[in-house]
Amino acid sequence: MSVRKVSHQDTWAVRNEILRPGLPVSTCQFAEDQLQGAVHFSFYDMGQQTGVVSAYPVEFPADNSLPNCWQLRAMATLEAARGKGHGKALVNALEDYLSQQSAQWLWCNARNTAQGFYLKLGFLVVGDEFDIPRIGPHHMMLKALGQSGESE
Numbered sequence: 001m002s003v004r005k006v007s008h009q010d011t012w013a014v015r016n017e018i019l020r021p022g023l024p025v026s027t028c029q030f031a032e033d034q035l036q037g038a039v040h041f042s043f044y045d046m047g048q049q050t051g052v053v054s055a056y057p058v059e060f061p062a063d064n065s066l067p068n069c070w071q072l073r074a075m076a077t078l079e080a081a082r083g084k085g086h087g088k089a090l091v092n093a094l095e096d097y098l099s100q101q102s103a104q105w106l107w108c109n110a111r112n113t114a115q116g117f118y119l120k121l122g123f124l125v126v127g128d129e130f131d132i133p134r135i136g137p138h139h140m141m142l143k144a145l146g147q148s149g150e151s152e
């Protein structure tokens, strides 16, 4: 098993299957993928890609005074691979990489259905619920890098 830094094109298959099911693969290409510094990781289990995550140097919308912010996006693991730690390993690898780039804050628009996953990884909910059409209710979540996940 391994986590590898990959190109944005390498994330499209999992993005498509999990985050944009039934939609053209073109919907899995984000404008932010072209940003300088955009980064993508994939999880591989016995050579099969089971999950992806991306991050972009984007300021935190709720507080643009926070320095060195990155947005986590397109977090997904294949259904058959869930609950095995692949998602956590991807976020851990992303955080290690970003910390080396002097990142200080990591934030995301978290689906309510994934909020528990991010809470376990040390993110906190910020602000009120909002809806993203065709996807559902979300909250912004934020984590100061260099801090571990929730205590037991």
Ligand SMILES: CC(C)(COP(=O)(O)OP(=O)(O)OC[C@H]1O[C@@H](n2cnc3c(N)ncnc32)[C@H](O)[C@@H]1OP(=O)(O)O)[C@@H](O)C(=O)NCCC(=O)NCCS
Pocket: 018, 019, 051, 075, 076, 077, 078, 081, 082, 083, 084, 085, 086, 087, 088, 089, 109, 110, 111, 113, 114, 115, 116, 117, 120
């Ligand atoms: C959310 C998602 C990425 C989690 O991936 P995963 O590989 O199953 O996560 P892990 O196995 O690494 O789980 C890490 C921990 O979070 C917990 N967890 C995982 N998903 C959870 C959820 N939806 N709610 C609450 N806890 C969750 C696990 O139980 C595990 O806890 P533990 O460390 O105490 O054992 C995956 O379910 C997914 O792709 N969902 C659909 C797409 C999605 O919602 N993406 C996020 C968009 S904001």
